[in-house]
Amino acid sequence: MDQLARRLNAPGKDRIPAMWETAVFHGLAKCGALESEAALPSGRRPDVQLTVDQLHITADITAVSDDGLDDQNPFQELMWQIEAVKTKLGLPSGGLDLRVRHKVKRSRRGSRTVLRLPNRNALPDFIRTKISPLIRTGISANTFPLHITIEGDDAGVDITIDPSLTPTNTGSYAPYSLPQIRDQNPLYNALKAKAGQLRGAQGAKGIFVGDAGCDAMSFSRFSRGAVSPAEIVNEFFRQYSSIDFVVLMTVTQKLSPLMYHQAPELVNEISLFIRDGCTVGQELDRLVKGMAEHFPQPSMLPINGSHRAREPGYSLGFHGGFEMSGDKVRMSLREFTEVLAGLRTLADQGAKVVPAPRALSDRPNPVQSVISANLARGWLPIALDVVKGGEDENDDWVEIVFGGPDPAISPLC
Structure with missing residues (x-):
């Protein structure tokens, strides 16, 4: 537990997985005899070994985000870097509109959307050679609003800069993070990475997956052509029959139809998926429901929590109120x-x-x-x-x- 405390104290992307682990440990400990990182005969140390009456489970806990997809499609990073160039050249903050084109890569397995941008590591050179000179030229000619179009093999970008529109920036891009192939997405990859670690375990084997800002974990909003979490998990069961159950954990907004003026209530959304042929489905269902009763009340959505978890210090509470x-x-x-x-x-x-x-x-x-x-x-x-x-x-x-x-x-x- 000392290691878990260190992970919770340290700013960074590992904080959210540590938070989900803490919530799962707390909930399961209320339901039965819990051991964490007890060695298996294989030498592996799974996160969870739990016994409740006649039910014994061995499980790992993980969290999944769209960080990898964001690195491949760095829209937000591009906007920040353009804003930095504008500021350095003396323009006021805001007044930027960034629109990025996309392409659809198709294969026999399905299709995926990719923004027409250089990867994150190539952005500084892209800004320096393609965008910054055109902004300088526009400032020198005082031609505002300034319109910049970049169309090439590595990028398709439309930029408008209008200093009179400060202090906000706007932009648009195609949703690249909604999963369109069952076994090629962050959720499936996270499940696959854990499957091998449970070989040789006794009892029902499972994986708890927390949402660290991943569209594949969303239970309610899917664009046309996207696959659902259930479809992804069922495909995982098809390819990895040794795993008996998967628990997906996220936070959603609950709107009150009678209280439109109030902020939406944040609620834990926990879904249990059980492999066909598993003989302890009812026991697992009771266990997960019991665990969920002891989860803490969420304070923000996963994507916001993921951003805050990377920041040092603590949130500002009621400051200014x-x-x-x-x-x-x-x-x-x-x-x-x-x-x-x-x-x-x-x-x-x-x-x-x-x-x-x-x-x-x-x-x-x-x-x-x-x-x-x-x-x-x-x-x-x-x-x-x-x-x-x-x-x-x-x-x-x-x-x-x-x-x-x-x-x-x-x-x-």
Whole structure:
């Protein structure tokens, strides 16, 4: 578990798989006797070995994203790099519209959509030789809106730059991440990678798959011609009959038809797939339902969680928010503590207009030092009290009591 804590503390793409592992371990531990990474006779150490009454399962846990497809189709990276070029050349932020053409690669197995762009590693040279000179020329001629079309073997791109449209950027591209071939997509690849690791295991063998930002995991939205998660899993069962079950785990939005003004509710979406011929289907169904009851309430969709998991530090909580009523004011406790520590001011509007907290001066006030040190180790106030001064004193005291590590802003120990 120390290794799991290190993965959860470290920013990067491995954080989301670690989060799914934590949720699965927590849920399964409530259902039966759980062992993690216990050695098999083969020497392999699967993530899960669980016994519930007469049911014994051996399983691995993984997470799947579209990172590989994004590297091959770097639309967002191209937009960021063009924006960086614009800024360097003195243009205001925003005002960029990027449209990328695509092609469809067909084979006997099916077809897949590919954006007509260089791969991620070739983008800097593409920007330097093909795009940046044309932007420079347009700026020199003051011909705005500036229209750039690149049509060639390696790219098909239409760019419009209009400084009057700041501060937003827009763009469009064909959906390249919706799976169109059952056994050529990120979900199938993740299942295939785990199948061999369960050879020689006893009991029902399965794979838990968490969504780390993968369109193949979506249960409700599929464009024409795309294959569903069920079709992908069934194809996997056909090719790997040694695996008895697959559990797909994602987060979806639940809309209330009567409460249009409210934000959609986020809910865990957990689906169990069982191989034809498996003799413990009912037991597996009860187990997965029991596990799901102990899953935490999600706070964001997988794609957003994947982006946040790569960032250092912690999200901003209620920063910038407030409520006022009569003689009462409510604001973010975290922001309030940072203001007391001298890291921010209320004029910063939370964190909306400052890129990062201010550094303390070389000789900070002792109170600032104590409060800042508590923040640095993940401690927040748990009580604030006004201590009245004496009858002959013209001031009162504010007493702040700090609690232990707050899991929202402190690393796992």
